[in-house]
Amino acid sequence: MVPAGKQIATRNQVAEDVFVLCGGWGFRFFQLPDGRRQILNFLLPGDLFSAASVFEQRFHFSVKALTEAQISAMRREEVRSRLAASPEILTALATSCVAETEAADEMQTALGQYSAEERIAYLLLHLIRRIAARSVIRDQRYPFPLRQQHIADAVGLTPVHVSRVLSLFRDRGVVEVSDGTLQVRNLAGLEQIGSLH
Amino acid sequence: MVPAGKQIATRNQVAEDVFVLCGGWGFRFFQLPDGRRQILNFLLPGDLFSAASVFEQRFHFSVKALTEAQISAMRREEVRSRLAASPEILTALATSCVAETEAADEMQTALGQYSAEERIAYLLLHLIRRIAARSVIRDQRYPFPLRQQHIADAVGLTPVHVSRVLSLFRDRGVVEVSDGTLQVRNLAGLEQIGSLH
DNA sequence: CGATCGGTTGATATGAATCAACGTGCGTGG
DNA sequence: CCACGCACGTTGATTCATATCAACCGATCG
Numbered sequence: 187m188v189p190a191g192k193q194i195a196t197r198n199q200v201a202e203d204v205f206v207l208c209g210g211w212g213f214r215f216f217q218l219p220d221g222r223r224q225i226l227n228f229l230l231p232g233d234l235f236s237a238a239s240v241f242e243q244r245f246h247f248s249v250k251a252l253t254e255a256q257i258s259a260m261r262r263e264e265v266r267s268r269l270a271a272s273p274e275i276l277t278a279l280a281t282s283c284v285a286e287t288e289a290a291d292e293m294q295t296a297l298g299q300y301s302a303e304e305r306i307a308y309l310l311l312h313l314i315r316r317i318a319a320r321s322v323i324r325d326q327r328y329p330f331p332l333r334q335q336h337i338a339d340a341v342g343l344t345p346v347h348v349s350r351v352l353s354l355f356r357d358r359g360v361v362e363v364s365d366g367t368l369q370v371r372n373l374a375g376l377e378q379i380g381s382l383h
Numbered sequence: 384m385v386p387a388g389k390q391i392a393t394r395n396q397v398a399e400d401v402f403v404l405c406g407g408w409g410f411r412f413f414q415l416p417d418g419r420r421q422i423l424n425f426l427l428p429g430d431l432f433s434a435a436s437v438f439e440q441r442f443h444f445s446v447k448a449l450t451e452a453q454i455s456a457m458r459r460e461e462v463r464s465r466l467a468a469s470p471e472i473l474t475a476l477a478t479s480c481v482a483e484t485e486a487a488d489e490m491q492t493a494l495g496q497y498s499a500e501e502r503i504a505y506l507l508l509h510l511i512r513r514i515a516a517r518s519v520i521r522d523q524r525y526p527f528p529l530r531q532q533h534i535a536d537a538v539g540l541t542p543v544h545v546s547r548v549l550s551l552f553r554d555r556g557v558v559e560v561s562d563g564t565l566q567v568r569n570l571a572g573l574e575q576i577g578s579l580h
Numbered sequence: 581c582g583a584t585c586g587g588t589t590g591a592t593a594t595g596a597a598t599c600a601a602c603g604t605g606c607g608t609g610g
Numbered sequence: 611c612c613a614c615g616c617a618c619g620t621t622g623a624t625t626c627a628t629a630t631c632a633a634c635c636g637a638t639c640g
Contacts, residue, residue: 214488216488216489216492216579218492218496218579222496223496224491224492224495224496226488226491226492236484237480237484238480238481238484238485240477241474241477241478241480241481242481246481246484246485246488247488269473270470270473273467276466276467277438280437280438281438283434283435283438283480284435284438284439284443286484287433287434287435287443287483287484287487288435288443290484290487290488290491291411291413291423291443291444291487292413293491294421294423294487294490294491294494295413295415295421295423297491297494297495297539298421298494298536298537298538298539299415299419299420299421299539301627301628302627302628333585333586333587334586334587335586339495340495341495342494342495342496343628343629344628344629344630345586345587346587346588346589346628346629346630346631347627347628347629349586349587349588349589350588350589350628352587353587353588353589364587365586382413382415498595498596499595499596530617530618530619531618531619532618540596540597541596541597541598542618542619543596543597543598543599543619543620543621544595544596544597546618546619546620546621547596547620547621549619550619550620550621561619
């Protein structure tokens with residue numbers, strides 16, 4: 187059990203284990219020496235920190251707990267030997283590798299091409315789908331532990347600007363993000379703003 | 384043999400094969416319906432289009448030849464059965480998957496956090512290392528077939544602004560990019576601008 | 581009760597986009 | 611062989627999106 191805000195892994199740190207987030211939320215990020223930080227993605231229950239880490243000696247990224255979280259570790263050697271033995275495990279790993287790659291490619295597109303509104307809408311949509319896959323959603327209200335600072339660091343904007351865009355979304359009746367929950371008021375509208383295609 | 388500019392693969396297209404670029408340059412990209420385009424990365428000789436495509440039914444990206452290029456195809460089924468049989472091939476694939484993931488994470492950071500100058504310097508440095516790994520470089524002159532439009536689409540800027548930044552680099556004696564070759568005049572300076580850490 | 585954190589809002593500054601004109605080299609067709 | 615068109619890059623003027631700076635508010639907590 188890890189408290190909210192605790193750093194779980196650090197770039198370049200050697201790890202014998204492969205980690206899975208079992209409960210709570212986390213995020214993967216790069217920290218730049220001047221204080222800037224890029225959040226690479228958010229980790230939800232069931233997520234491997236990274237499929238690549240099955241083959242990496244060291245983390246090439248850092249990880250923090252966003253909420254209180256549970257993590258579980260598997261010996262890398264054991265994972266790899268099982269991988270050789272069982273095609274199902276290989277397929278499972280391959281699947282999450284494909285999903286990660288595709289998500290990274292899309293996020294790269296969002297960061298490179300999208301406006302502030304589009305990026306935030308994209309992030310929210312992406313998260314919404316992943317949250318919905320994990321828990322029953324009623325009335326389009328999603329558990330949402332991110333602070334505006336996290337959104338800002340994920341989409342490459344300032345917290346102030348994130349605040350403005352979210353206010354806009356709220357005023358337009360698209361989504362309301364407040365204090366731990368995200369409420370979608372107009373999904374079609376959100377998709378129109380933030381879909382890649 | 385594929386002529387320069389030819390589209391080789393299209394998003395969502397079903398493919399039975401896994402492709403490798405054997406000669407020339409290419410790039411992977413997303414095309415948005417409104418004309419915007421994000422170049423995800425550049426392909427150099429020896430590169431798999433994507434490690435993930437060994438496990439994907441369809442491309443999740445498009446690919447174009449940047450110069451005249453040669454591509455070679457391997458039956459996906461064959462690759463996968465060899466994968467199960469030989470741990471070396473698995474390791475090779477894993478290695479390129481790790482490299483791709485790491486490159487994507489870094490690019491995401493560059494796009495999210497870096498200024499125009501930093502992004503372009505980062506891209507050039509990244510390419511320089513990959514080019515140098517493939518051919519002997521004399522006098523810090525690298526073969527460099529990108530047009531400013533490609534740089535722009537890769538780092539999320541306008542071609543006009545790319546032109547301005549490159550002029551600046553040239554005037555400052557950092558690098559000169561012109562007509563098929565890139566000449567590094569001050570590597571340390573370039574690294575100071577564009578290194579992630 | 582003060583301090584801190586997260587969010588909001590306004591005023592202003594700035595980096596990059598946009599619009600536009602121009603130059604140059606090159607391939608193509610007359 | 612010349613002339614035209616076109617792709618590519620450069621440069622200047624202006625606009626616009628987002629950052630920065632700053633003040634303020636409410637909630638939470640020691």
